[in-house]
Amino acid sequence: MRIAFLGPHGTFCEQALRSVIDDLPDAAPEPAASTTAALDALRAGEADLACVPIESSVEGAVPATMDGLVESPPVVVVREILLPVRFGVLVRPGTAIADVRTVASHPHGEAQTRRWLAAHLPGAEVRMTPSTAAAAAAVADGQVDAAVCAPVAARYYGLDVLADGVHDTGDAVTRFVLVARAGSGLPAPTGADRTSIAATTVNEPGALLAILTEFAIRGVDLTRIESRPSKARLGTYWFFLDGAGHVAEAAMGEALAALHRRCTDLRFLGSYPRATVPDGSTAPSPPVAPPVPGQSAADYDDAAAWLRALRAAPDPGVR
Numbered sequence: 308m309r310i311a312f313l314g315p316h317g318t319f320c321e322q323a324l325r326s327v328i329d330d331l332p333d334a335a336p337e338p339a340a341s342t343t344a345a346l347d348a349l350r351a352g353e354a355d356l357a358c359v360p361i362e363s364s365v366e367g368a369v370p371a372t373m374d375g376l377v378e379s380p381p382v383v384v385v386r387e388i389l390l391p392v393r394f395g396v397l398v399r400p401g402t403a404i405a406d407v408r409t410v411a412s413h414p415h416g417e418a419q420t421r422r423w424l425a426a427h428l429p430g431a432e433v434r435m436t437p438s439t440a441a442a443a444a445a446v447a448d449g450q451v452d453a454a455v456c457a458p459v460a461a462r463y464y465g466l467d468v469l470a471d472g473v474h475d476t477g478d479a480v481t482r483f484v485l486v487a488r489a490g491s492g493l494p495a496p497t498g499a500d501r502t503s504i505a506a507t508t509v510n511e512p513g514a515l516l517a518i519l520t521e522f523a524i525r526g527v528d529l530t531r532i533e534s535r536p537s538k539a540r541l542g543t544y545w546f547f548l549d550g551a552g553h554v555a556e557a558a559m560g561e562a563l564a565a566l567h568r569r570c571t572d573l574r575f576l577g578s579y580p581r582a583t584v585p586d587g588s589t590a591p592s593p594p595v596a597p598p599v600p601g602q603s604a605a606d607y608d609d610a611a612a613w614l615r616a617l618r619a620a621p622d623p624g625v626r
């Protein structure tokens with residue numbers, strides 16, 4: 308199974324993928340030059356899965372991934388992976404901090420170390436690269452003096468760790484997703500799942516509230532909401548929503564069916580098990596809300612059986 312990941316070797320994305328590799332039979336990780344390239348390889352059939360970063364607890368969404376998820380042909384998330392991230396500053400052997408004129412990183416790396424960079428490398432020009440390991444490779448090639456990246460990248464590129472633990476916020480966690488082509492099967496419900504969708508709607512008062520209401524009245528706990536430009540014209544958006552539950556469950560299934568009637572476009576982006584941080588040190592998201600009375604799976608089954616019985620009652624013959 309070919310798995311395109313955000314490369315080159317030494318990215319956090321590769322670490323995230325390797326943390327679950329034992330669960331993936333015959334996995335063959337293949338580095339891609341960018342998040343977009345990984346999703347393109349999946350869509351083109353050059354990979355069976357793509358592993359890409361989707362959000363961080365510090366910097367929020369990874370826009371290229373959000374945009375890539377709603378392109379065609381459709382793709383679905385089949386697994387999420389949470390990875391605690393720790394940043395180092397890597398340089399060519401012999402480079403001192405006073406020699407660093409240029410420093411490179413992924414935008415999320417820069418965002419999570421901005422204060423450290425301002426304090427310790429105030430004069431350095433900061434450049435963006437498609438990944439943190441691409442920054443390390445650029446240091447090895449002599450294109451820049453330093454990279455903000457995973458300390459493990461040092462051994463891939465023959466670099467030294469000039470400083471470690473340079474992140475501004477402790478306990479930062481990044482969420483990665485494994486993505487498959489739509490139609491290749493859904494993970495079975497585990498009882499602790501997440502469902503992701505993207506929706507567009509008309510621009511009128513209450514349109515977004517109406518979408519949210521379909522989840523609220525069914526007791527579905529939303530865990531994330533983001534918007535991204537639809538790119539059709541200014542002022543039109545995709546709303547990305549994550550909620551606790553699986554499409555196979557009545558509450559989530561009925562909420563999605565209601566959105567299908569209500570939204571101008573609706574993309575199902577997957578139902579997959581909710582992940583926890585491997586070392587358990589940081590809660591991945593606020594605790595799931597307690598079940599709302601009348602909204603459990605048993606309540607839905609009971610209500611459906613009641614309705615079936617009503618409809619099956621014999622015709623009284625009265626016209």
Ligand SMILES: O=C(O)C(=O)Cc1ccccc1
Binds near residue numbers: 317319320321360
């Ligand atoms: O560039 C990487 O190594 C990635 O995996 C993306 C990323 C960048 C910064 C923080 C977390 C993930």
